[in-house]
Amino acid sequence: MAGHSAPATPILKDELDIVIPTIRNLDFLEMWRPYLQPYHLIIVQDGDPSKVIDVPEGFDYELYNRNDINRILGPKASCISFKDSACRCFGYMVSKKKYIFTIDDDCFVAKDPSGKEINALEQHIKNILSPSTPFFFNTLYDPYRAGADFVRGYPFSLREGAPTAVSHGLWLNIPDYDAPTQLVKPLERNTRYVDAVLTIPKGTLFPMCGMNLTFNRDLIGPAMYFGLMGDGQPIGRYDDMWAGWCTKVICDHMGWGIKTGLPYIWHSKASNPFVNLKKEYNGIYWQEEIIPFFQSATLSKECNTVQKCYIELSKQVKAKLGKVDPYFTKLADAMVTWIEAWDELNPSENAATELPPNGAAPKK
Ligand SMILES: O=c1ccn([C@@H]2O[C@H](COP(=O)(O)OP(=O)(O)O[C@H]3O[C@@H](CO)[C@H](O)[C@H]3O)[C@@H](O)[C@H]2O)c(=O)[nH]1
Numbered sequence: 001m002a003g004h005s006a007p008a009t010p011i012l013k014d015e016l017d018i019v020i021p022t023i024r025n026l027d028f029l030e031m032w033r034p035y036l037q038p039y040h041l042i043i044v045q046d047g048d049p050s051k052v053i054d055v056p057e058g059f060d061y062e063l064y065n066r067n068d069i070n071r072i073l074g075p076k077a078s079c080i081s082f083k084d085s086a087c088r089c090f091g092y093m094v095s096k097k098k099y100i101f102t103i104d105d106d107c108f109v110a111k112d113p114s115g116k117e118i119n120a121l122e123q124h125i126k127n128i129l130s131p132s133t134p135f136f137f138n139t140l141y142d143p144y145r146a147g148a149d150f151v152r153g154y155p156f157s158l159r160e161g162a163p164t165a166v167s168h169g170l171w172l173n174i175p176d177y178d179a180p181t182q183l184v185k186p187l188e189r190n191t192r193y194v195d196a197v198l199t200i201p202k203g204t205l206f207p208m209c210g211m212n213l214t215f216n217r218d219l220i221g222p223a224m225y226f227g228l229m230g231d232g233q234p235i236g237r238y239d240d241m242w243a244g245w246c247t248k249v250i251c252d253h254m255g256w257g258i259k260t261g262l263p264y265i266w267h268s269k270a271s272n273p274f275v276n277l278k279k280e281y282n283g284i285y286w287q288e289e290i291i292p293f294f295q296s297a298t299l300s301k302e303c304n305t306v307q308k309c310y311i312e313l314s315k316q317v318k319a320k321l322g323k324v325d326p327y328f329t330k331l332a333d334a335m336v337t338w339i340e341a342w343d344e345l346n347p348s349e350n351a352a353t354e355l356p357p358n359g360a361a362p363k364k
């Protein structure tokens, strides 16, 4: 019949997995159904493995609980956190897809100022498929976005941009504040919708939040280790931060970009600030040492794969942060275990992205 074309295949349908850590339930997926149903879900069930997590009808998924993680990784399961959202990184490891979108189970579809629902995954895909500009700041924000461009004075030699490794989305309603800020501003809600996507400049760290995040797994997957947190650990709620700091140092070294801004999700649930303070206390104190460590971290040109960069970083963590607290020695060892487990589960990807001899950013 004229005029009727087959429904368009959702972009990256077979190249992207959606990773969801959960200790609750997955009812939130009902609101996301129009946007996420075509994609494969990897659900990482935290906490009691005997609890049954119901997945809404019609979603294509695989679900892993702690028994599965222990069975699949054996002793290497020690690097995967228990009773902390950091467990989500197991989903990154078992995925076989090029891209990952990870979202928390208390994040819902937000609306833009016009009242239109935001398809967060669609915006993440636009971000991750278009280049970044880490080497020279474009004052009109994302130059690759329709209706924008590079401004006068922007070097033409840099307008090809760099491969985008990470797309970091934001949150309306409950902002991702630390416990002290939550305690002094319990009623604060983020109502400000900023219509922008920015590349985080090379040499600048940022606080990566894991609740609305997409990354190119083929490029940066091995660096996305959400560090040892939760049960048995002296720190919590710094898993995504740790991954973000390692990832940014490695992206800067490899010549890749990280974007932040659109898309927004609606974050519905404020976790308990007092519980969070107990989890975060050491992190708030230690980060005054951690940040200078990452700001001064250097990687040699022999570090031409993400795995090699990560192992080198783990050695520096042990040497320099091990003095701050024995936890960092344990974390450095867990970083190595993570890479060993990653390479064991992803043997074909071991020939990871290597920087060509001239050091130019690899094309992927
Ligand atoms: O022990 C746990 C606790 C939670 N989860 C799952 O992880 C996400 C985030 O949990 P929650 O929404 O309760 O926590 P927030 O404080 O809002 O999360 C922010 O802090 C980061 C934690 O490091 C998180 O990425 C940020 O968004 C939910 O899906 C819980 O079900 C868990 O698996 N295990």
Ligand SMILES: [Mn+2]
Pocket (backbone or CB within 6 Å): 104, 106, 211, 267, 268, 269, 270, 271
């Ligand atoms: Mn939350």
